[in-house]
Amino acid sequence: MKAHWKKLLTGAVVVALLAVTAGPWIYIHWIKDAAPVRLSINDATPASIDMTAATTATTIGNVATAADEWKITSGSQLGYRVAETLFGQNTEAVGRTNKVTGALTLDGASIPKATFTVDMNSLKSDDARRDRKFTGEIMNTDKFPTSTFTLTKPIDLGTVPADGKEITASATGDLTMRGVTKPVTFNVTAKRTGASIGVSGAIDVKFADYSIANPSNAAVTTDDHGLIEFALAFTQG
Numbered sequence: 001m002k003a004h005w006k007k008l009l010t011g012a013v014v015v016a017l018l019a020v021t022a023g024p025w026i027y028i029h030w031i032k033d034a035a036p037v038r039l040s041i042n043d044a045t046p047a048s049i050d051m052t053a054a055t056t057a058t059t060i061g062n063v064a065t066a067a068d069e070w071k072i073t074s075g076s077q078l079g080y081r082v083a084e085t086l087f088g089q090n091t092e093a094v095g096r097t098n099k100v101t102g103a104l105t106l107d108g109a110s111i112p113k114a115t116f117t118v119d120m121n122s123l124k125s126d127d128a129r130r131d132r133k134f135t136g137e138i139m140n141t142d143k144f145p146t147s148t149f150t151l152t153k154p155i156d157l158g159t160v161p162a163d164g165k166e167i168t169a170s171a172t173g174d175l176t177m178r179g180v181t182k183p184v185t186f187n188v189t190a191k192r193t194g195a196s197i198g199v200s201g202a203i204d205v206k207f208a209d210y211s212i213a214n215p216s217n218a219a220v221t222t223d224d225h226g227l228i229e230f231a232l233a234f235t236q237g
Contacts, residue, residue: 035092039077041166041189043231044198046075067107070197070234076100078118082226086219093215093222095125095134104151104234106197111155111190114173116232117148138213139178147177149184149203161192175203175228180210200231 079096102116120141125131135141153172161167172185188201206225207214216222 035081035094036096038081038202038227039079039200039229039231041191041198041200041231043077044075044191044196044200044233046073046196046233046235067105067112068236069103069105070236071103072100072116072232073196073235074098075233076231078116078228078230078232079123080226080228082215083223085221093125093127093130095123095131097122097124100230100232102232104197104199106161109157109160111151111157114151114155114171115149116230117146120145120147133215138215144178147175149176150174152183155188157190161190161197163192163194166191171201175205177205177210178212182209195235197234198231199234200229202230203228 075098077096077098078100079094082093084091084093097118099119099122100116102114104111104114120139121135123131123134125134151171151173155169155171157167157169159167167190169188169190170185171188172183174181175184184203184205186201186203188199190197190199192198204225205212205228208224214222214224
């Protein structure tokens with residue numbers, strides 16, 4: 001083979017290798033949007049509050065004295081976060097939705113009841129291909145369109161929530177995804193602001209526990225677990 005053809009072939013191989021190794025780095029660091037930060041209590045912001053309903057209960061120091069039901073309202077968010085590796089480059093897959101329903105009961109310094117349900121078809125990431133795989137082979141949303149958490153043990157807040165003060169506590173309940181129910185325990189942060197209560201937290205989920213197919217493939221590998229993040233805004237009534 002003539003020398004100039006050897007040089008051309010060598011150059012082509014080098015270009016191909018650069019495309020494989022540098023391409024993902026360029027995509028992740030220069031093209032792909034940075035993954036949003038974790039949801040926090042500050043993300044639980046109701047878009048609207050029914051002030052009439054919120055002030056009908058007898059209150060002491062702006063806090064209801066009897067057990068009251070608070071319902072999830074607009075301004076709530078829930079999503080997933082999974083660590084990904086794309087050809088050796090680390091990134092995160094994040095999907096979010098505001099289609100969450102549910103309620104909690106506040107009784108002094110205790111939350112004896114709480115539940116929330118999420119529309120799994122509404123979760124969206126920054127990649128439509130990932131979303132199709134998520135609703136298809138991973139979560140099979142045609143058969144399992146919702147996921148649900150139900151509190152099984154009262155949350156002890158330690159003190160009656162004062163306006164604007166953040167409280168951290170432990171929550172225990174049943175998490176149902178893809179038709180599988182498992183007990184989970186995790187920390188939550190709660191804050192009462194005027195006529196609303198915000199609750200945020202994250203649940204670490206191992207895919208195999210819920211019969212969830214690991215989303216890894218030839219190009220992308222993921223951890224065997226991920227986080228469910230939530231920032232829920234509740235209003236009374």
